[in-house]
Amino acid sequence: MLTWLAGMACWGPPAQRRQVQITLWHGMESGINNRVLAAKIDQFNRLHSDILLEAQVYGAADQLGPKLDAAVAGRTPPDLLWWAPAYFPKYAKAGVLRSVDDFIAQDPTFSKDDIYASLWELGTMDGEVYATPFSANNLAVYYNKAMFARAGIDRPPQTWAEFRDAAARLTRDGVSGFQLPIGTSEWTVWTWECFLWQAGGELLTSGKHEAAFGAPAGVEALDFWKSLVKDGSAVFSEADAGYKMDDLLSGRVAMVINGPWNLALLNDRTDVDVGVFPLPRDRQAATNIGGESLFLFRSDPAREHAAWEFMKFVMSPDFQVDWAIATGYLPVSKSAANTERYQAFLRDNPIVKVHNDQMTVGRARPSIPEYPAMSAILGRHIEAALYGKYSSEEALSRASADVDRLFQ
Amino acid sequence: MTRGHRDAVAAYLFVLPAGLLLGIFVIYPICELCYVSLHEWNILDDRMTYVATANYSAIFADDGFWQAVVNTVTFTAVTVPVGMAISLALALLLDSRLKAFGILRTALFTPVVTSSVAAGIVFVWLLNDDRGLINGTLRWFGVDGPNWLQSETWAMPAVILMWLWKQAGYNMVLFLAGLQAIPSSTYEAAEIDGARPGWQTFRLITWPQLWPTTFFVLVVSVIFAFRAFDQMYVMTRGGPVGSTTTLVYYVFDKAFKFGDMGQAAAVSTLMLAMVMALTWMQFRFRHREE
Numbered sequence: 001m002l003t004w005l006a007g008m009a010c011w012g013p014p015a016q017r018r019q020v021q022i023t024l025w026h027g028m029e030s031g032i033n034n035r036v037l038a039a040k041i042d043q044f045n046r047l048h049s050d051i052l053l054e055a056q057v058y059g060a061a062d063q064l065g066p067k068l069d070a071a072v073a074g075r076t077p078p079d080l081l082w083w084a085p086a087y088f089p090k091y092a093k094a095g096v097l098r099s100v101d102d103f104i105a106q107d108p109t110f111s112k113d114d115i116y117a118s119l120w121e122l123g124t125m126d127g128e129v130y131a132t133p134f135s136a137n138n139l140a141v142y143y144n145k146a147m148f149a150r151a152g153i154d155r156p157p158q159t160w161a162e163f164r165d166a167a168a169r170l171t172r173d174g175v176s177g178f179q180l181p182i183g184t185s186e187w188t189v190w191t192w193e194c195f196l197w198q199a200g201g202e203l204l205t206s207g208k209h210e211a212a213f214g215a216p217a218g219v220e221a222l223d224f225w226k227s228l229v230k231d232g233s234a235v236f237s238e239a240d241a242g243y244k245m246d247d248l249l250s251g252r253v254a255m256v257i258n259g260p261w262n263l264a265l266l267n268d269r270t271d272v273d274v275g276v277f278p279l280p281r282d283r284q285a286a287t288n289i290g291g292e293s294l295f296l297f298r299s300d301p302a303r304e305h306a307a308w309e310f311m312k313f314v315m316s317p318d319f320q321v322d323w324a325i326a327t328g329y330l331p332v333s334k335s336a337a338n339t340e341r342y343q344a345f346l347r348d349n350p351i352v353k354v355h356n357d358q359m360t361v362g363r364a365r366p367s368i369p370e371y372p373a374m375s376a377i378l379g380r381h382i383e384a385a386l387y388g389k390y391s392s393e394e395a396l397s398r399a400s401a402d403v404d405r406l407f408q
Numbered sequence: 409m410t411r412g413h414r415d416a417v418a419a420y421l422f423v424l425p426a427g428l429l430l431g432i433f434v435i436y437p438i439c440e441l442c443y444v445s446l447h448e449w450n451i452l453d454d455r456m457t458y459v460a461t462a463n464y465s466a467i468f469a470d471d472g473f474w475q476a477v478v479n480t481v482t483f484t485a486v487t488v489p490v491g492m493a494i495s496l497a498l499a500l501l502l503d504s505r506l507k508a509f510g511i512l513r514t515a516l517f518t519p520v521v522t523s524s525v526a527a528g529i530v531f532v533w534l535l536n537d538d539r540g541l542i543n544g545t546l547r548w549f550g551v552d553g554p555n556w557l558q559s560e561t562w563a564m565p566a567v568i569l570m571w572l573w574k575q576a577g578y579n580m581v582l583f584l585a586g587l588q589a590i591p592s593s594t595y596e597a598a599e600i601d602g603a604r605p606g607w608q609t610f611r612l613i614t615w616p617q618l619w620p621t622t623f624f625v626l627v628v629s630v631i632f633a634f635r636a637f638d639q640m641y642v643m644t645r646g647g648p649v650g651s652t653t654t655l656v657y658y659v660f661d662k663a664f665k666f667g668d669m670g671q672a673a674a675v676s677t678l679m680l681a682m683v684m685a686l687t688w689m690q691f692r693f694r695h696r697e698e
Contacts, residue, residue: 065664065665066660066663066664069451069452069664069667070451072451072452073451073452090452090667091452093452094450094452094453096452174538182558182647182648183645183647184645184646184647185645236558238532239557239558239644239645239647239648240645372665372667373665373666373667376661376665376666380650383647383648383649384649384650387560387648387649389649
């Protein structure tokens with residue numbers, strides 16, 4: 001009966017009668033990025049007459065966890081998933097992801113070395129690659145140039161002290177100097193992790209099964225955030241929505257922390273002049289490497305192979321350069337970054353250049369199954385500290401105790 | 409087969425469809441819930457590990473759980489009586505059979521059929537610190553309104569406000585039906601006996617006659633309030649610092665943020681017990697009254 005129904009479903013218009021139909025789930029929110037992706041998928045489907053890839057939008061990437069868990073438990077995950085690589089280990093451990101090592105080894109048309117090694121690391125667990133890079137990014141400070149000029153700041157702040165001073169000077173006439181991401185979600189946490197690393201701290205001990213963020217460096221990082229709140233020069237973002245640019249663009253705040261995917265949005269907004277500078281450093285400079293990867297879910301050999309074809313298509317220099325130029329994301333391969341077309345693009349787009357240059361101080365979140373729960377714990381305690389419920393020290397030592405329990 | 413037997417078989421056959429539905433969608437999930445609550449399980453895993461009552465002791469040791477209990481009780485204790493009073497007042501107002509009130513009745517019922525996510529988003533805008541309509545209006549009167557949704561003190565009142573607005577129409581319709589079921593001859597008789605319309609007739613006729621409706625509204629309101637989740641999810645994400653995390657939100661967090669289905673099931677089981685106990689108490693109370 002089911003086979004019969006499935007058979008009936010294939011009787012579509014000729015263009016849809018393909019041997020392998022696969023689904024891609026993604027959570028791109030910007031209209032421009034969606035249009036570029038749709039065009040690229042069309043190109044892929046034209047190039048592969050036997051495959052029909054269909055994209056479906058799942059909404060905010062931050063809120064995907066429950067939906068994906070339910071889909072996996074109900075045995076209906078997509079073939080390919082576009083998501084932050086930090087999340088793949090949980091699913092790899094559950095045995096629902098397919099490693100791509102044999103595809104890489106057996107595919108002479110694909111060169112693994114062309115992709116940045118740090119990005120492979122992000123998608124690797126126990127020596128096997130489960131998530132292939134789609135695009136890269138990192139965090140930097142976005143600021144309102146006119147407000148900087150009015151406050152008499154002619155050089156972007158480079159250290160924590162300069163940053164705190166700038167935030168205070170920018171706070172006037174109903175404008176706040178800086179917007180701190182608040183809420184207990186990953187956005188808050190991955191932003192804070194940059195400051196932890198800048199202070200010389202680590203998330204986990206080298207064995208990766210014990211919390212290390214409660215050390216003095218972590219306390220310094222959290223105290224720095226608290227000091228901005230205490231100065232009155234930082235306001236909180238909408239809960240769990242620290243990635244929204246609205247308050248910067250409408251002139252409520254002078255600085256926010258955000259990423260290069262905003263390029264298209266900023267090019268559209270000619271009414272505000274927004275600049276970008278690297279995250280301020282403390283003991284060292286650091287930013288958090290993000291970006292999305294494609295996870296490959298187990299199905300049958302034909303679909304898995306079709307999905308690999310798309311992963312390969314995405315990592316090709318052609319896709320990477322087109323995608324990077326249209327969206328502001330950073331390319332994942334050296335050959336793409338070195339093309340004359342991309343280099344020319346960087347000369348015209350200083351915003352992206354800041355992010356591209358920052359890649360050298362980029363750090364990555366650990367690829368471990370416990371990361372999502374660990375992030376939830378950290379998020380909750382960072383929020384409690386910012387609301388003054390706990391001292392930074394107490395918040396982080398409580399969080400450490402909870403995180404350590406995850407590894408028992 | 410005797411006639412009695414045949415009757416019994418027929419009776420069971422008649423009950424079967426309802427029994428099956430109840431069994432599959434109510435009884436079985438409840439049993440499964442209790443079963444999961446005794447195991448350690450992340451939803452992605454095929455195996456469950458029996459841990460006896462470890463999930464329950466972990467929850468009792470968690471400050472977050474007790475905060476959620478306090479939040480849920482506070483939420484219920486405020487929304488139920490205040491909400492019922494508002495709905496009853498509206499119903500009494502609309503019960504005066506004026507034609508123009510038909511539109512008003514529809515208007516008051518609209519929030520009930522509005523999606524709580526859409527309404528929640530509108531309330532987020534209304535409650536915005538310096539651009540929201542609510543603080544804007546307060547400023548007119550020289551009052552500097554709080555930053556509602558980002559304040560540990562004011563987030564709960566804000567969510568309660570939204571809930572009252574959303575639920576008022578539902579209970580109002582129930583009360584209205586109850587009011588219209590009271591025969592007008594009772595009021596006429598009271599008038600002949602010299603009862604003054606207004607407070608006296610309300611106290612002596614309306615309130616006692618309306619009691620079955622009031623009781624029903626009470627039970628339903630308590631259960632609804634206990635299940636509150638979507639408003640918090642849309643407006644505050646249970647924050648700031650857990651100040652609007654209700655029990656259902658806590659269950660959601662445990663299950664999907666921390667992937668701990670066992671503990672989530674344990675809290676759900678406790679909630680089920682609490683709601684059942686409350687309902688049982690309410691019915692006993694009513695029984696005695698009658």
